[in-house]
Amino acid sequence: MNEQSLWSIFVNAALVNNFVLAYFLGICPFLGVSAKIGTATRMGGAVMFVMLVSSVCAYGIHHLLIAIGAPFLELIAFIAVIASAVQLVEMFIKKMSPALFRALGIFLPLITTNCAILGLALFQTNKGYGFGQAIVYAFGAGAGFTLALILMAGIREKLEFADTPQVVRGTAIALIVAGILSLSFMGFAGLGA
Amino acid sequence: MKPVETTSPTDEFVKGLWRENPVFVQVLGMCPVLAVSNTAINALAMGLATTFVMCMSNTLVAVLRHAIPRQVRIATYILIIATFVTVVDYTIEAISLDLHRALGAFISLIVVNCLILGRAEAFASRHGAGIAMLDGLGMGAGFTLALVCLGGVRELLGSGSLFGVAVLPAGFEPWIVMILPGGGFFTLAAWLLLINYLKQRRQADAEPVREALQ
Numbered sequence: 001m002n003e004q005s006l007w008s009i010f011v012n013a014a015l016v017n018n019f020v021l022a023y024f025l026g027i028c029p030f031l032g033v034s035a036k037i038g039t040a041t042r043m044g045g046a047v048m049f050v051m052l053v054s055s056v057c058a059y060g061i062h063h064l065l066i067a068i069g070a071p072f073l074e075l076i077a078f079i080a081v082i083a084s085a086v087q088l089v090e091m092f093i094k095k096m097s098p099a100l101f102r103a104l105g106i107f108l109p110l111i112t113t114n115c116a117i118l119g120l121a122l123f124q125t126n127k128g129y130g131f132g133q134a135i136v137y138a139f140g141a142g143a144g145f146t147l148a149l150i151l152m153a154g155i156r157e158k159l160e161f162a163d164t165p166q167v168v169r170g171t172a173i174a175l176i177v178a179g180i181l182s183l184s185f186m187g188f189a190g191l192g193a
Numbered sequence: 194m195k196p197v198e199t200t201s202p203t204d205e206f207v208k209g210l211w212r213e214n215p216v217f218v219q220v221l222g223m224c225p226v227l228a229v230s231n232t233a234i235n236a237l238a239m240g241l242a243t244t245f246v247m248c249m250s251n252t253l254v255a256v257l258r259h260a261i262p263r264q265v266r267i268a269t270y271i272l273i274i275a276t277f278v279t280v281v282d283y284t285i286e287a288i289s290l291d292l293h294r295a296l297g298a299f300i301s302l303i304v305v306n307c308l309i310l311g312r313a314e315a316f317a318s319r320h321g322a323g324i325a326m327l328d329g330l331g332m333g334a335g336f337t338l339a340l341v342c343l344g345g346v347r348e349l350l351g352s353g354s355l356f357g358v359a360v361l362p363a364g365f366e367p368w369i370v371m372i373l374p375g376g377g378f379f380t381l382a383a384w385l386l387l388i389n390y391l392k393q394r395r396q397a398d399a400e401p402v403r404e405a406l407q
Contacts, residue, residue: 022374027223028307072283075301076275083268112271115224115305122298167393171220172385179378186373 006136009129011191013140019116020148021182026116030149031174040153042100044146048139050086050111051120055138057081058121059131078121086112116145151181202327209331215308216339216381217388222308226340227377229299233356236344237337238292242285242300244333246277247309251329254317261318270313271304278303308336339384346380347371 004012019025026047033043061077090108094101101108111117120141124134155177164173215221225243230236250273254261261269282300286293293300303309312332317325348354351371353361370376 024224024227024374024377025302027227031220031223072279075279075282075304076272079271079275079304080268083271112267115302118305119298119302122301126298167386167389172382172389175378175382175385179375179382182378183370183373183375186375 004129004133006133009133009136010140010143011188013137014144014147015185015188016191018144018148018185019119019141020145021178021185023119025119026114026145029110029114030152030178031171034149034152034174035156037150037153037157040149041146044142044149046089046108047111047114047116047145048142050082050089050117051138051142051145052135053085053089054078054082054117054121055124055134057085058124059129059134062125074125078118082117082121083112116141148181152178155181202324205324205327206331206334209328209333209335210338211335213332214335214339215332216336217384219308220385221311222306222336223381224302225299225306226336226343227374227381229296230340230343230347230377230380231351231372232348233341233344235292235295236340237356238285239296239299240333240337240340242281243303243306243309243336244330246274246281246303247312247333247336248326248329249277250274250309251312251317251325252322254313255320255322255325258318266318267310267314270310274309274313275304308332342384343377343380346383347376351376 013019017023020027020030029043029047034040058078058081061081062074065071065074065077086109090101093108120138124137127137129137152174156174159173159177168176209215213219216223216226222243225239229239250270253273254270257269257273278301281303282293285296285300312329316328320328345355348356349360350368352367353359353365368376371380
């Protein structure tokens with residue numbers, strides 16, 4: 001059992017080991033959906049919600065599979081549950097708020113292949129977090145993902161007006177910006193330890 | 194009949210290496226590319242593991258392509274991929290525990306590599322098993338090539354060695370930043386810049402010829 005305090009888990013997941021900028025998880029939506037601050041915020045919210053749901057599920061699956069002695073099924077079970085959780089969230093949002101459903105569009109089903117979600121499930125299992133710790137970890141990771149996405153979107157909105165050379169336009173400049181962001185996040189190292 | 198059969202098997206293999214290189218041209222599967230390319234050995238191992246998974250899942254998807262119902266095809270592909278990833282995960286753990294520890298959760302994360310799912314959906318579900326396997330091999334080789342390009346540069350500048358062997362003189366001051374996460378972003382950006390530059394120069398070269406033809 002891991003003895004880390006809840007506060008330290010949260011700071012660690014959100015800032016020190018930010019999922020996008022330190023672990024490179026969820027780079028696809030990070031580069032794809034970070035053109036506007038509005039979409040970035042909504043995407044971050046959806047991801048955080050799916051993270052919380054799949055974190056709870058992963059905790060249950062891990063203990064169930066250990067109990068029946070089939071840990072090799074873990075990966076397959078995780079991905080199947082995440083896919084169904086995303087499907088469930090999609091149907092729920094469609095029923096409750098059609099406006100939000102239209103706003104999220106294609107991003108919602110794409111969360112299934114967001115490596116940050118599966119990464120979260122695997123990391124929390126590897127670290128041996130308890131139930132409360134797992135939820136705080138998921139919340140921190142989601143918050144960190146949203147923060148990175150919003151920061152990136154803010155910079156890219158400004159960047160549209162900058163006079164960048166022809167060669168660096170597109171992915172290259174986005175990667176350079178991400179690199180600088182990642183370096184600045186290194187400044188959080190040691191916080192909350 | 195669609196004109197898909199006009200390409201030769203070698204062409205299916207070679208296209209993944211350069212013309213449609215998954216990392217440098219299509220910019221797919223970024224997470225493992227950036228995360229495990231801090232040394233050339235890790236990069237090579239990751240590339241080989243991904244190639245195996247892509248090759249096997251492409252073949253199986255192509256064999257089963259008439260049996261899989263359209264509505265649940267993505268879920269089926271993911272389950273097929275997850276099965277092969279589990280095989281790779283346990284194999285690497287059996288061969289080298291150190292490597293398994295260095296790659297960590299990123300072996301399991303091959304499941305959500307959008308490149309593999311993309312090839313299953315875009316290629317394997319429409320072609321025969323043999324050609325799908327070649328496509329998987331070619332794309333995997335291109336992916337490995339790109340990973341080693343990245344890992345080589347990062348290891349060389351970040352610790353002055355290549356594949357664990359020190360190659361730069363002892364007086365060389367390692368650039369720590371290249372091993373840190375930021376270095377991954379910078380190195381990939383530099384490779385993309387180089388390729389963009391070469392592409393634009395070739396286009397500029399071709400321009401006068403096209404004008405002369407008109």
